Amino acid sequence: MSMPPADFDGAWKSALEHYFPPFVAFFFPKTAALIDWQQPVTFCDKELEQLDPDLTTGKQRVDKLARVRLANGQVSYIFVHIEIQAQTDPHFSERMFCYHARIFDRERLPVASLSLLGDENHAWRPDHFGYQLGETELRLQFGAVKLLDVDLALLEESSDLMAMLALLHRDAQATRGQPEERKRRKLARFRTFLRKGYRAADLHHLIRFLDQLLRLDPVLNEQVRATIHQIEKEELGMATFVTSFEELAGKEGEARGEARGEARGEARGEARGEARGEARGLVKGQSILVLRQLERRFGPPPPEVQQGVAALSSDELLALGEALFDFARMDEVVAWLQMRD
Known part of the structure; x- marks a missing residue:
C-alpha cells in the first residue's frame, strides 16, 4: 500500500493563519524587529487573491499578506507579503516582484517581501528579480530562507x-x-x-x-x-489526549455507531437501525472528544456545559472543536453554547 503524500501546503497555510507573528520572528527576525506586535495584524486575503499574477491559471498558493504597524513610535504601516514554496518554480522570483509591485501600486505603502523555500534542490535559491536596460536598472531583493540550510x-x-x-x-x-x-x-x-x-x-x-x-x-x-x-x-498519566479531532471523532463515532446499528438491526431486523446507530454513534464520539478537549484546557466542564455539548449536532461539534483554539476561558465556551440555543 502506497503512502499518501505529505500535505505541505495545508500545514504551512495553517501555520501562517494561526502563528503569523511567531513565523515571522523565527524565520525573518530582522523584519519582525521592525513591527509593533502589540498592535493588531490585519490580514488582506481577498486583496492578495485579486493581486495574484497567476489568478487565471487556478494555481494554489501558500501565501499571506498582512498590514502591520511599525515599532517606531509613529503611526506608520507596512505590508508583509509571505510566500511558501515547496517545489522549484522557474517563475518564482518574477512572481515575487509582481506581487511586490502590485501591492505597492495599490496601497502606496512599503512592502516586505519574504519567502520560505521548502524544496529539496540545494542549487535553487531565488532571492531577487531584476533587469538592466541602458541607464535603467531594476532590482528587488527579497527575503529568502531555505529550509535545507536550517541547522x-x-x-x-x-x-x-x-x-x-x-x-x-x-x-x-x-x-x-x-x-x-x-x-x-x-x-x-x-x-x-x-x-x-x-x-x-x-x-x-x-x-x-x-x-x-x-x-x-x-x-x-x-x-x-x-x-x-x-x-x-x-x-x-491520564486519559488519552485528543490527537486529531476530526479523525478521532469520525473513527470512534463510526465504531460505536456500527455496534449500535448492528445490534438494533439484528433486534428489529431493520436496515435503518444501522444507519441511525452510525449517526448517533458519530455524534456521541464527537461530544466525548470535545468534552476531553475542554477538560484538558479549562478543567472539568460544569454540568450546563456537558449538557450543552451533548445537545449539539455533528456539524456544531466540529465547529466547537475548531473554536476551542481561540477560547481562553470556560465562560467563552458557555457564551458560545448560549448563542446556539
Missing part, C-alpha cells in the same frame, strides 16, 4: 513551534517511500511534543501538523494511534 541540531534543541514544523517538514522529505521510518519518527515527534510542555491549543496544532506532514497508510496509521494512546498514558 537540524538547532531545530531539535528549540521549543519554538516553527522549529517543530520545520522539523516535521524535513522528516516528511527524509522518509518519503520509507513507511516504517516515517512511523518511527511520527511517534518520536509526538513524544517530544508532550515532553516540551506546550499549551493545549499549541499541542493541538502541532499534532495536526504531524498528521498533515507524516502521513501513513490506514494500516500503519492505526498502529500509530494505538501506540500514541500508550505514550499519552506513559507521559501524562
